[in-house]
Ligand SMILES: [Zn+2]
């Protein structure tokens with residue numbers, strides 16, 4: 001038995017005596033190697049079988065979804081590891097409400113999605129910002145937490161990426177968006193974002209990071225600005241995308 005096998009056996013023995021808890025359901029797991037989320041939780045998260053070629057949401061037919069058909073978004077393409085629906089939506093919402101452990105988990109899943117979608121790397125990650133007031137009030141921006149986790153995972157896997165937290169600013173609140181369609185949301189977000197660093201965006205492959213994509217209007221507006229500063233492509237990477245209804 002070589003030394004590595006011995007070490008591995010010891011670790012297995014250790015893990016089988018003392019578990020650690022699942023970051024989603026808190027149940028104890030005894031598996032080795034370490035995983036953030038247990039099998040049951042992992043299986044319960046919904047992944048799309050067929051996605052829109054443009055925005056990446058789950059669709060009912062091949063091609064482009066109805067939302068993109070009526071208003072094509074201005075980002076190059078969208079990707080999400082999960083479908084924002086039912087229990088999966090509740091898991092993603094917990095990150096919005098401050099659960100950092102789940103942000104680590106979702107960020108790693110997002111990083112894997114990004115690595116298979118854009119295998120060449122060399123991307124600039126930019127999280128979608130909150131307004132300064134909102135950030136002060138909450139002390140937390142879920143998009144920033146996800147971006148940190150994505151970045152750490154990409155580095156660990158030698159994928160070339162940079163993280164820029166201050167390229168975009170949100171200068172005022174966009175108001176309640178929940179029940180609005182793409183056009184109303186697009187109007188709502190028009191002019192609420194501002195570029196504070198234009199030069200660093202020139203000829204870059206930008207990956208916007210956010211927790212969810214509903215209509216895609218926020219991603220589209222941010223992409224409009226970033227492309228205006230000379231970026232060659234702007235992708236939207238979210239933890240979950242609302243399926244075509
Ligand atoms: Zn679990």
Ligand SMILES: [Zn+2]
Pocket residue numbers: 052053054055056057064065066067068069
């Ligand atoms: Zn679409």
